[in-house]
Amino acid sequence: MTERSEAAQTVDAFHRGRFFLVQPAAGGHRAGMDAMMLAASVPSAFTGRLADFGAGAGAAGLAVLSRCAGAEAVLVERSPEMMAFAEATLAHPGNAALHGRASILEADVTLTGRARVAAGLADNAFDFAIMNPPFNAGADRATPDALKRAAHVMEDDLFERWVRSAAAVVKPRGGLAVIARPEQLAELVAAVSGRFGGIEIVAIHPRADAAAIRIVLRAWRGSRAKLTLKPPLVLHQTGSDLFSTHADAITNGLASLFGD
Amino acid sequence: MTERSEAAQTVDAFHRGRFFLVQPAAGGHRAGMDAMMLAASVPSAFTGRLADFGAGAGAAGLAVLSRCAGAEAVLVERSPEMMAFAEATLAHPGNAALHGRASILEADVTLTGRARVAAGLADNAFDFAIMNPPFNAGADRATPDALKRAAHVMEDDLFERWVRSAAAVVKPRGGLAVIARPEQLAELVAAVSGRFGGIEIVAIHPRADAAAIRIVLRAWRGSRAKLTLKPPLVLHQTGSDLFSTHADAITNGLASLFGD
Numbered sequence: 001m002t003e004r005s006e007a008a009q010t011v012d013a014f015h016r017g018r019f020f021l022v023q024p025a026a027g028g029h030r031a032g033m034d035a036m037m038l039a040a041s042v043p044s045a046f047t048g049r050l051a052d053f054g055a056g057a058g059a060a061g062l063a064v065l066s067r068c069a070g071a072e073a074v075l076v077e078r079s080p081e082m083m084a085f086a087e088a089t090l091a092h093p094g095n096a097a098l099h100g101r102a103s104i105l106e107a108d109v110t111l112t113g114r115a116r117v118a119a120g121l122a123d124n125a126f127d128f129a130i131m132n133p134p135f136n137a138g139a140d141r142a143t144p145d146a147l148k149r150a151a152h153v154m155e156d157d158l159f160e161r162w163v164r165s166a167a168a169v170v171k172p173r174g175g176l177a178v179i180a181r182p183e184q185l186a187e188l189v190a191a192v193s194g195r196f197g198g199i200e201i202v203a204i205h206p207r208a209d210a211a212a213i214r215i216v217l218r219a220w221r222g223s224r225a226k227l228t229l230k231p232p233l234v235l236h237q238t239g240s241d242l243f244s245t246h247a248d249a250i251t252n253g254l255a256s257l258f259g260d
Numbered sequence: 261m262t263e264r265s266e267a268a269q270t271v272d273a274f275h276r277g278r279f280f281l282v283q284p285a286a287g288g289h290r291a292g293m294d295a296m297m298l299a300a301s302v303p304s305a306f307t308g309r310l311a312d313f314g315a316g317a318g319a320a321g322l323a324v325l326s327r328c329a330g331a332e333a334v335l336v337e338r339s340p341e342m343m344a345f346a347e348a349t350l351a352h353p354g355n356a357a358l359h360g361r362a363s364i365l366e367a368d369v370t371l372t373g374r375a376r377v378a379a380g381l382a383d384n385a386f387d388f389a390i391m392n393p394p395f396n397a398g399a400d401r402a403t404p405d406a407l408k409r410a411a412h413v414m415e416d417d418l419f420e421r422w423v424r425s426a427a428a429v430v431k432p433r434g435g436l437a438v439i440a441r442p443e444q445l446a447e448l449v450a451a452v453s454g455r456f457g458g459i460e461i462v463a464i465h466p467r468a469d470a471a472a473i474r475i476v477l478r479a480w481r482g483s484r485a486k487l488t489l490k491p492p493l494v495l496h497q498t499g500s501d502l503f504s505t506h507a508d509a510i511t512n513g514l515a516s517l518f519g520d
Contacts, residue, residue, distance in 0.1 A: 183486035186449040193446060203463070203489045212489035226443035229463045229472035232492055 009085070011092065014059065015066045015253035019095050022088035023057040024081075031059030033251060034179050034214065037204060037233075038132050039063030040250045040257040041177035041218050046071055048127030051169060053109045053162060054078075057085040058102070060130055065098045067253040072101045076121070078108040110161040121169050128175040129166040133158050135180050159184065159191040167195035170221050177218045188217055189227070198223030202257055203232040216257055230258060269345070271352065274319065275326045275513035279355050282348035283317040284341075291319030293511060294439050294474065297464060297493075298392050299323030300510045300517040301437035301478050306331055308387030311429060313369045313422060314338075317345035318362070320390055325358045327513040332361045336381070338368040370421040381429050388435040389426040393418050395440050419444065419451040427455035430481050437478045448477055449487070458483030462517055463492040476517055490518060 010025045014036065021031055039060045042050065047070030052061035055075035065073050077083045086104050089095065107119035109131075117123065135158075159180070166176050176196050180188050182203070192199060196219030203212035212232065235247045242248075249255040270285045274296065281291055299320045302310065307330030312321035315335035325333050337343045346364050349355065367379035369391075377383065395418075419440070426436050436456050440448050442463070452459060456479030463472035472492065495507045502508075509515040 182489045185487060185489070186446060186453060189446040190450070203492075205489075205491060209491055211491070215489070227445060229442045229445070229465075229475070231465060231469055231471070232463075 009088070011094075013094075014063060017094075018066045018253065019062045019098055020089070020092050021057050021059050021062070022092055023059075023085050031056055034132055035059035036063055036251040036253075037214065037216055037257060038130050038177060038179040039067070039253075040255070041179075041202075041216050042068060042071070042128060042130065042175070042256070043258070043260040044068060044256050045260070046128060046175075048072070048174075049074065049125065051076055051121075051126045051129040051166075053129060053131040053166065054133060055086060055104075056082050056132075058089045058104075060132055061102060062089065062095065062098055063253055064130070065101050073103075074126070075102060075104045076107050076109055077104070078106065080106065109165050110158075111165070116165060116168065121165065123168050124171045126169050126174060127171060128177070129170050130177045131162055131166065132179050133162050135184060159188050163188075163191040163195060167221070172222050174221045175218060176220070177216065179214055179216050182212045182215055185215060188215075192217065192219050196221055196223070198225035199227040200230050200258060201227070202230045205232050205234050207236050208234050208238060218258060233257060269348070271354075273354075274323060277354075278326045278513065279322045279358055280349070280352050281317050281319050281322070282352055283319075283345050291316055294392055295319035296323055296511040296513075297474065297476055297517060298390050298437060298439040299327070299513075300515070301439075301462075301476050302328060302331070302388060302390065302435070302516070303518070303520040304328060304516050305520070306388060306435075308332070308434075309334065309385065311336055311381075311386045311389045311426075313389060313391040313426065314393060315346060315364075316342050316392075318349045318364075320392055321362060322349070322355065322358055323513055324390070325361050333363075334386070335362060335364045336367050336369055337364070338366065340366065369425045370418075371425070376425060376428065381425065383428050384431045386429050386434060387431055388437070389430050390437045391422055391426065392439050393422050395444060419448050423448075423451040423455060427481070432482050434481045435478060436480070437476065439474055439476050442472045442475055445475060448475075452477065452479050456481055456483070458485035459487040460490050460518060461487070462490045465492050465494050467496050468494050468498060478518060493517065 008025050009022055012021050042064050046068045050064055050071050050073045052075050055061050055077045058075045061073035061075045064071050075086050083106050090099050090102055105120045111119050199219045202216045204214040205212050237244045250257050268285050269282055272281050302324050306328045310324055310331055310333045312335050315321050315337045318335045321333035321335045324331050335346050343366050350359050350362055365380045371379050459479045462476045464474040465472050497504045510517050
């Protein structure tokens with residue numbers, strides 16, 4: 001962080017000022033709604049250890065800590081530069097109330113077997129894993145910034161490799177949540193099936209009459225329940241640019257996306 | 261039909277009396293909302309030949325003819341007993357306006373290659389295929405009636421085999437629509453992917469706060485568009501047992517499920 005100028009970073013308030021994120025001002029992956037909706041997939045009564053895979057500056061993990069008082073979070077990130085932002089985030093005075101329940105682990109979540117364990121991701125070590133994988137398809141857009149590209153561009157079999165690791169580190173009865181694009185639905189469900197059960201999906205629509213822009217999938221180790229499509233989240237009420245009351249509660253840490 | 265007593269069949273009005281269905285009173289698969297929602301997936305401006313796979317007494321195929329004046333339908337059914345109901349349906353005086361655009365083909369849609377062609381399902385012979393496969397999982401319920409069981413109980417790889425045949429008989433640029441249960445989402449998308457593109461899915465929820473009970477998938481031969489999750493259909497308005505205005509229009513042949 002010392003090598004970056006003040007102008008290269010921003011400090012942004014989330015959950016109506018209940019926590020703050022230090023993140024790159026321009027390049028890199030800037031956290032926002034996706035991280036908040038992912039974090040909202042964790043039940044409000046959740047207690048235990050949570051892994052935030054590909055945590056970036058820590059937005060989703062901190063959002064879980066902000067809503068779930070009995071949670072601890074390990075922010076797992078492989079990019080040293082983004083890790084530095086996560087460290088700056090935890091050191092920010094506005095996060096003093098959450099700081100003691102968060103830690104940072106530099107690790108590539110796609111490692112397997114002993115290499116994954118050696119990197120600090122032991123089997124059955126977590127009660128929940130959340131992930132916001134770099135899900136923009138490579139051909140979708142040209143991203144000139146290398147850091148931004150690393151965070152956004154999907155590699156082959158990314159869901160398969162990320163979910164495989166999540167299934168290893170999450171305990172029996174533990175949970176998984178993933179945010180993705182609708183077109184990745186089949187690939188994501190295929191990666192999760194057989195490793196987690198009781199898949200629940202919430203589609204996120206910008207407006208009631210528009211196609212979904214994101215899906216959030218949640219599933220549980222050892223569950224044999226069938227896949228369900230939960231009521232969708234509609235962000236904006238018809239004729240308004242403001243968030244609906246429900247969407248506002250979810251993105252501000254006042255409600256769970258799955259109603260629990 | 262001559263071997264069945266009068267009491268063994270019913271005549272039910274659909275689309276507010278614009279067509280009628282002769283179907284078994286108790287045993288067998290009685291058509292209803294699923295067939296109407298499947299039929300509603302065909303664009304209102306559709307013209308050409310439509311195949312109704314597993315047509316039963318003809319509910320979905322006739323519902324397409326009722327809404328799409330330029331459509332012709334081939335009702336494909338392998339059960340001789342259900343075929344007899346389809347014949348009685350087409351002979352019913354209340355269907356005189358549609359009768360000339362419908363025909364019946366006794367064939368097993370899971371046949372392949374030359375056997376499928378020999379059964380009357382030639383390659384590239386249709387502009388659209390719709391299917392309401394027997395999608396209740398075998399373990400779900402005990403169905404004492406053999407005819408009902410044949411219509412309802414899902415065999416292994418059923419989507420794969422039905423969609424494979426649909427891909428053979430539908431022309432380039434032609435369409436496919438399938439109604440299924442939410443838990444069959446991944447299996448269905450896997451069967452369709454690579455054969456049809458531009459997958460669109462509408463989830464059908466009984467109420468705004470309830471999980472989906474059905475999905476309707478539509479896709480197109482040769483399309484390279486990505487999968488989209490369309491706005492869901494909510495059948496009942498909050499606090500009412502009546503259908504919403506939109507759901508009522510869709511199930512009565514006055515609107516397309518996909519807004520076209």
